[in-house]
Every structure is written in structure tokens, then in C-alpha cells.
């Protein structure tokens with residue numbers, strides 16, 4: 001199964017992705033996590049994408065597509081993939097479709113998370129992430145047991161360098177211009193389902209699972 005999470009920054013994609021993967025036995029591929037890991041390691045790719053990320057712009061299609069489609073080859077023993085943050089432009093979506101078609105596969109379901117822009121800023125500025133395991137916290141809605149320490153591996157939590165108010169505004173504008181049109185693209189393919197992501201994380205997760213189970217009948 002190929003499941004895509006679509007949604008603005010701060011919609012809850014990174015929060016829901018690990019739960020969905022555990023429940024549905026999917027391998028998570030998060031383009032933002034992959035690119036951030038390259039930045040942290042200081043690879044040539046990481047240096048190449050750093051400016052785009054910190055300024056709230058999209059990384060060029062050719063770079064992201066190559067990185068993601070390379071990783072998409074191996075589900076590592078899982079039943080399929082969950083794509084979080086990819087595709088994000090029409091060009092990326094078309095490249096993904098082409099690549100999947102060549103393997104006799106397709107995008108089975110796109111869950112589009114709906115949250116008002118006003119909610120996004122509070123969610124993002126209160127977010128803290130674990131640089132080791134990528135777990136996502138929120139100072140108010142999902143605090144760690146110990147202030148600024150990851151519950152899982154005790155790493156000090158960090159604020160992402162693109163989680164500032166001006167950069168969030170830019171990321172939101174970029175989302176509306178470049179990514180939101182994908183809702184129509186996938187609606188026309190009959191694979192889009194909208195999810196109210198303004199509810200609690202547990203309610204959002206329950207709704208997503210309900211949709212997946214009603215739409216997906218066990219194909220690969």
C-alpha cells in the first residue's frame with residue numbers, strides 16, 4: 001500500500017505518521033526528516049538544501065524526487081510505504097505516479113489534513129523535536145515527561161530552525177500555492193480523503209484509521 005499524508009506545516013503529519021505506520025505495518029518516509037538528517041550530517045546534499053529549508057522555500061523538485069524515489073524501492077519488510085511531506089508539487093506527484101506505475105503500483109490513498117492557518121502558528125512555535133529519534137512534542141498539547149528531554153532516548157529536545165513566526169508564514173504561503181493544488185490532482189484520481197485535523201491527536205488518528213480501513217481492502 002502507498003499512503004500519502006498531505007497537509008500544511010504543523011497539521012500533524014509527523015505526529016500521526018509513526019502511529020499509522022505501526023498500526024498498518026508501513027515504512028515511514030518523511031521528506032523533511034530525510035533532508036534534515038542530511039543537513040545534520042553535513043553532506044553535500046545537506047549543504048545544498050539548507051538555504052531552501054531555513055527560508056521556508058521548497059527544495060527543488062529534482063533533488064527531492066531523486067532522494068525520495070531512491071528510498072521508495074525498499075519497504076524493508078513492511079507492507080508498503082507512508083509518504084509524509086512528499087509529493088509537494090504537481091511535478092513531484094507526476095514523477096511519483098510514473099515511478100509507481102513502472103512497478104505496477106499506484107498511490108492508494110491520500111489523507112489530506114485540514115487545519116486553519118491560525119491554529120498552525122501556535123502548534124509550530126510550541127513544537128519541540130528529538131534530534132535523535134525524530135519524535136514530536138508540543139509544550140502545551142504533548143509535553144515530554146521531563147522538560148525538554150525526549151521520553152524515549154533522553155536526548156535534549158530542540159526547536160527546528162524553520163519554526164520561527166516569519167518562516168512559518170512563508171511555509172504556509174508556499175503550501176497554499178504549490179501543494180494544496182494536489183488535493184484536486186488526487187481527488188480526480190478518486191484517492192483523496194479529507195480529515196479534520198483540528199481535533200485531538202487521538203481523534204485524528206482514529207478517524208484516519210477508520211478511513212484507511214474503509215477504503216483499503218488489503219491490496220499491496
Ligand code: AP5
Nearest residue numbers: 009010011012013014015031032053059085123127138201
Ligand atoms: P517538513 O519537515 O515536511 O515540514 P512541514 O510539511 O512544514 O510539516 P511540519 O513538520 O512542520 O508539520 P507536521 O504536519 O509534521 O506537524 P507535527 O506533527 O510536527 O518540511 C520542512 C522543509 O523541508 C520544507 O519547508 C521544505 O523546505 C523541505 N521539504 C520537505 N519535503 C519537501 C518536498 N517534498 N519538496 C520540497 N521541499 C521539501 O505537529 C506540529 C505540532 O503540533 C507538534 O508540536 C505536535 O505535537 C502538535 N500537534 C500535532 N497534532 C496536534 C493536534 N491534533 N492537536 C494539538 N497539537 C497537535
